[in-house]
Each structure stands twice: as C-alpha cells, then as structure tokens.
Amino acid sequence: MYFFLCYNIVTLGGLMETIVQKRIGCYAIIIENNKMALVKKAGGGYKGKYDLPGGGMDHGETPVETLRRECMEEIGCEVEREELFTVHAVNIKWQMKEDLIEDLHHIGILFKVKLKQNDLKEDADGLDSLGAKWLDIKDLTKENTSPFTWYALEKLGYK
Numbered sequence: 325m326y327f328f329l330c331y332n333i334v335t336l337g338g339l340m341e342t343i344v345q346k347r348i349g350c351y352a353i354i355i356e357n358n359k360m361a362l363v364k365k366a367g368g369g370y371k372g373k374y375d376l377p378g379g380g381m382d383h384g385e386t387p388v389e390t391l392r393r394e395c396m397e398e399i400g401c402e403v404e405r406e407e408l409f410t411v412h413a414v415n416i417k418w419q420m421k422e423d424l425i426e427d428l429h430h431i432g433i434l435f436k437v438k439l440k441q442n443d444l445k446e447d448a449d450g451l452d453s454l455g456a457k458w459l460d461i462k463d464l465t466k467e468n469t470s471p472f473t474w475y476a477l478e479k480l481g482y483k
Contacts, residue, residue, distance in 0.1 A: 343420070346429045350390040351378030352399075352437040354410055354475045358461050361444055362473065363398050364454040368417035369428055374459060375470040376434070387433045395437070399456040400445030402449040406435040410479060432472045 353376060354361035362374040377398040383441045403455040413431045418425045444456040461482050466474050 337350040342425045344427045350433045356393040369416045370470040399454045404438045405418035409434045456460045
C-alpha cells in the first residue's frame with residue numbers, strides 16, 4: 325500500500341489529466357548464492373517487472389517496521405537482520421487509465437536483508453504482487469527490473 329505525500333492533478337489540453345505524486349517506501353535487497361529474492365509486479369508503474377520486496381510506510385511506522393511488515397506480506401519471510409544500504413529516488417510517468425497519467429517521484433529506503441528462512445511465498449498477494457521468486461542475478465536486466473532493483477544491482481557492483 326502506498327501513501328501520498330503530494331497529490332496534484334494537472335489537465336493537459338483538456339484531454340489528459342496527470343496526477344503528480346510523491347511516495348516513500350522501504351525495500352529489501354536479498355541476495356543468496358548469486359540469486360536475488362524479487363517480486364513480480366501485477367500493476368502500477370512497474371507492472372510486469374521484478375521489484376525488490378517492500379512498500380509504503382504506514383502512519384507511525386519506522387522504516388525498519390515497514391521493511392519487516394512488507395517482507396512478511398510480499399514474500400512470506402521474517403527478517404533476521406537488516407542494514408541500511410542507501411536512499412534513492414526515481415521519477416516515472418505511466419498511464420494509469422486511458423485519460424490519466426501518474427507522474428511519480430518515488431523515494432526508496434533500501435536495506436540489505438538477511439532472512440530467517442529462504443522459502444519465498446510464490447503465490448500472488450491479491451494486491452500488486454504476482455508472487456516472489458529467487459532469480460539468477462545474471463538473468464536480470466534494466467528492462468525486466470524496476471528502477472530500484474537495477475540501481476541496487478549497479479551499486480553493489482553486479483552490473
């Protein structure tokens with residue numbers, strides 16, 4: 325679930341509206357034996373791409389609480405330990421509906437994570453995940469991953 329810090333609607337020429345938003349989320353970088361635990365996105369601006377497990381902060385949550393909750397929700401695993409890796413921001417525009425575009429400033433707090441167990445929940449969550457899986461890092465590309473996933477791989481020296 326995402327929470328909006330900023331929400332503006334801009335009409336362009338009377339035909340297309342654009343929602344301008346900012347979102348903050350916490351995301352897990354989980355790597356074991358040259359494989360990365362990722363979630364396939366069912367919708368949104370990253371639809372069809374592999375993304376880091378994680379999501380938006382609930383009101384009153386700390387980043388670590390968000391990270392731990394999202395890992396349970398999206399991949400069905402408990403976090404054994406986490407280490408703050410970086411904070412990164414991307415801007416994406418995507419077509420939400422036929423007449424509506426989202427211009428998103430997406431801010432991610434990225435953590436390196438060690439899980440208590442490595443059996444990922446492979447079924448869809450009914451929200452925005454088609455399930456989680458371990459993927460060989462060598463098979464990941466800029467085209468099949470979200471911007472945060474690709475950024476993390478580059479920063480870790482994999483690409």
